[in-house]
Amino acid sequence: MQENDLKLPFKTFAPVDLHDGWEIATPAQEGIDAAELTAVYKEFHERGDLWQVRSLLVFRNNKLIAESYTKNPQEITQPVAIWSCTKQVVAILAGIAVEQGLIGSVSENLQTLLPEVIGRFPEKGEITLQNLLQMQSGIAFSNEGFGGESNQLLMQKPANSLDFILNLPKRSAAGEEFHYNDGDPHLVSAILQRHTGKSTKTWAEELLFSKLGMKNYDWVVYRDGITPGAFGIMATPREMARIGQLLLNKGLWKGEQIVSSEWIEEMTSVKITAEKANFHEKSFGYYWWIDEARGIVFMAGHGGQHVFVKPSKNLIIVSTADKTEDERFGFNLQKAFEIVDAIDSIVRN
């Protein structure tokens, strides 16, 4: 039985103008070697071990330079699951909520932030918003395996997602240990809903997505009405890039300060060192990953969904891939950085 070609042959990276707000430029106009970029894209399409990849987009100086889809060109407008890149969006939303005074500060704890719920779980009351944004709640929520809590949420087994998370035992005191998990961002989303009076999905549409001009996206909602904070956004690569561009513009979008530059700075500064984060030698801010050596901050989602932002070169690289459950077989961060490094090396300062 003959296997299908898993990727389309490379034709061009020239973007199509969809009149979606993205200005288009050629590589040469923005200081990128076109021949070298062609070689990178050819490799992206042809490398056998990158059978999972779906798209690669390059943006510089607020402009879309290159774009190619390896499996389905329709994905230019068809949203796909961006998995944990949802977390980085939630971090931005948390900043907007704090700046609007809906939440006092990141130091407020669950006693204040979720008073109706926390009465049933008093031992979790001291967990602060900052703990949650830094994956330091200490709650023993596991992302791993079929029986893990993350999978329980994906299967929508618990009727009440908040009770389910807060009822879990503690593995450490709040603020003591970095433990990457999907429970903490879900609590942040619940806090946003409690203090905005709207679902996180609706509030994000009003305060963030519509202002960024995002159209090709969606955000699934848990059966108890809470918008998941750890995963759940569907978006096209072009829409994902808008989040990266907002970061690059220090919260400013077409003249409007959507989120303060101070929050962007705070959110992307190292809170958890690479040694403690124990993830491909990357540091961690408020849900944003940081590669200190490369000077890159990035969004990272399950199975190879990435938005890399390099402020020093005004550069954004977006890549998406078919998810795999085992990182060994997927478009993992190591493979993604090989592509990023190859592009970075041909971008003139």
Next chain:
Amino acid sequence: MKVTKALIFCTLLFFRYPLLAQKKNEIAVESRFLQLKDALNQGMVYGGPHIGFRYRRNIAFETWELRYEPRMAVGVLFNRGMIAANFQVSPIDFSGLVPVFRSEKAAVRAGLHFAANYCYQLYPNQMGAHLFWSSEIGFSPCAEYDYRWKNRKITLFLQNSVAGFVSHTQEIPPYFYSLTLADFVVQPHCTMQFGSFNTYNHTNLTVSFTPNVSTHHSFALGAEYFNIYAGKRFQSLTYSVQWKKSF
């Protein structure tokens, strides 16, 4: 009393053929190699070994023959080092055959085959716990050719689907999903569609060899091809070596 007598008469009439029929049982163990190609999974081809079991209840009447042959198989599939699990079950499998030709050495029978086949995959390395399935409830004409010589027998069995209901996974939910025991039963049935050659094809060819008819042992080589064209295309190709014992 009249009613009782009538019931006894009807019962005897109804079961006349089974009472007169020759009944035979057969069990078979199969070593299979299965290849599976699913357009929903980018057209990737997973392949791997399986073990299968089948039971056959053969009821031969004066002129025709009825077979009930449930079967199941389980195994693993591989692609690029990733593993998948596959489970197949056919709880309903009936064949009715009538003689078309008979001589001293050879016999040809033909008839109708009706089966319900279910095939399930899980791709833990690639798709997590998402359930993939393909199912068929359909009719096929079938034919069997026997040739005997020196107490040996060779049998060729061929069937090919003509019409039925089929179902196959058409999408992978982006986030929320379900995997319960009920899904194994409900999903393959609630999305079924009726069709014929434009919708699916299921071909089964088996060549059996009985080295000594009196010993009740036989061996078979089988090839089975299943192809659903409707929606996302699904194909499976199975080669099998079978050992059978009749009693």
